Amino acid sequence: MQSSKLNDFAKQHHIIGLTDATLLHLKEGDYALDKAEQFLAFQQRINNEVLNHAVITNNPYTHWFSNAELSDAQIKHFVIQFSVFSNQFLVAQLHKMINADTIDEMRASKEILANELGVLFNDKKSSAMEEDLSSVEVRDFGGLEGSIEGGRFHFRAAHFELLVRMADKLGLDFRLLGKRGRGKPTTLFFCDELIRLYGNEDYQTATAASYAVENWASAGFWDQLVAGLTRYKNSHHMEKLPITFFSWHSKLEANHAHHTQEELENYYFQFDVDEDEFIRIGNEMLDGVYAFWGGLNKDRQKLH
Numbered sequence: 001m002q003s004s005k006l007n008d009f010a011k012q013h014h015i016i017g018l019t020d021a022t023l024l025h026l027k028e029g030d031y032a033l034d035k036a037e038q039f040l041a042f043q044q045r046i047n048n049e050v051l052n053h054a055v056i057t058n059n060p061y062t063h064w065f066s067n068a069e070l071s072d073a074q075i076k077h078f079v080i081q082f083s084v085f086s087n088q089f090l091v092a093q094l095h096k097m098i099n100a101d102t103i104d105e106m107r108a109s110k111e112i113l114a115n116e117l118g119v120l121f122n123d124k125k126s127s128a129m130e131e132d133l134s135s136v137e138v139r140d141f142g143g144l145e146g147s148i149e150g151g152r153f154h155f156r157a158a159h160f161e162l163l164v165r166m167a168d169k170l171g172l173d174f175r176l177l178g179k180r181g182r183g184k185p186t187t188l189f190f191c192d193e194l195i196r197l198y199g200n201e202d203y204q205t206a207t208a209a210s211y212a213v214e215n216w217a218s219a220g221f222w223d224q225l226v227a228g229l230t231r232y233k234n235s236h237h238m239e240k241l242p243i244t245f246f247s248w249h250s251k252l253e254a255n256h257a258h259h260t261q262e263e264l265e266n267y268y269f270q271f272d273v274d275e276d277e278f279i280r281i282g283n284e285m286l287d288g289v290y291a292f293w294g295g296l297n298k299d300r301q302k303l304h
Contacts (some may be wrong), residue, residue, distance in 0.1 A: 015040065022265040031269045039268050042275050050212060050282040055290040056219045061297040066224035070232045072170075073303040079167050080176055081187045081296060087160050087178030088191040090116060095199025096206060114148045118158035121146030162245040169241045186295025193288030197281060204274065207267050208281035214253075214260040216289055222250035 006023040010016045015026070015036040025031045068074070093113045100106035115121060155161060160178060167177055176182055183191065197209035229243045267273070 017043065019262045019265055021262045022269065025269070035269055039265065042268065042273070045275065045279060046211075046282070049279050050286070051215055053212075053216075053283060053286040053290070055286050055293060056216050059221060059224075059290075059293050061293040061300070062221045062224040064297070064300070065228040068228055068231070069235065070228060071303060074300050075229075075232055076170055076172055077299055077303055078296060079163070079170060079172060080182055081184060081292075081299075083160070083163050083167065083177040084180065084183035084187050085191060085292065086163055088180065088183070088188075089194060090160075092191070092194035092199045095195055096210070099199060099201040099206065101203040111148050114151075116159050117153075118155055118161070119148040119153045120151045120157055122149060122151035159245065159249075162242065166242050166245060169238065184295050184299065186291045190288045190292035193285060193291075197285045197288070204271075204278060205281050207264075208278040209285040211260060211264050212282040212285040213289070216286060217249075217253040218260070222246060222253055226250055 003020055006020050006027065009027050010018065010023055013026075013033060013036070015023075015033070017040055018026075018036060022031065022036075026033060026036055065078070070078075090113065093109060093116065097106055097109035097113055100109055164174060164177060168174075180188060180191075194209075194213075197205055198213055200206045200209065225246050226243065229241075229246060233239070233241045233243065
């Protein structure tokens, strides 16, 4: 009923395309209506100038990966480099938490960091979502939403540890995983750009980078990785190869997309945004992401 009234409000004021959370603020007078039109024009710029970045729309590596007959060397190289990104991401997320502009932003960043480290989301409402997850995924990672407040910590629930368990089945020693010294230059460039931009002390820089990263993460590349890993698992008769790290993230990131949009709108209505700078930073962040995949794409052609 509430959503229907908000849709009518949006049509009446010609501001279709905003999230329900923003429409509610506009309806209650918390946000200025004239700024809604400005935001919709800004959103169109973002769609055209940021969200059409090649790493979102046409990633050669993940496209190849999804349909490839992966060799042992290719899969091992991928897992090692991805483990470096996964583990080093904790550093960027810590910077993001420390440099938060408000206590709410700090807590939101802390939620992500603590979940990465092994604190399960504590949400009694998540059972319906968990129906879409395998029993292994629920056991290892819990639900897709909720809060770490009151959640349980498990070493095995740490995202990096699940990736380690997969690597172990591939014969990769723990000492090969997650360390900066194991990263290729393009992998380390991506990790450092996350710290520089995503974890930046300047609020607009961090917000633009975060929006770019979240939209990349929810654009479907996880599904491509799951498809390729499933093909490898089946063709090599490795029924016990755990790919939960990737299948769970595929569901998690798809669930984040709506929240990311709400956060952008909330940011725009409460601050004076330098639109050109926001778009520039968003593209810089995506260039860093693309460098990571570009490095993997060059390397895979040398591996058989």
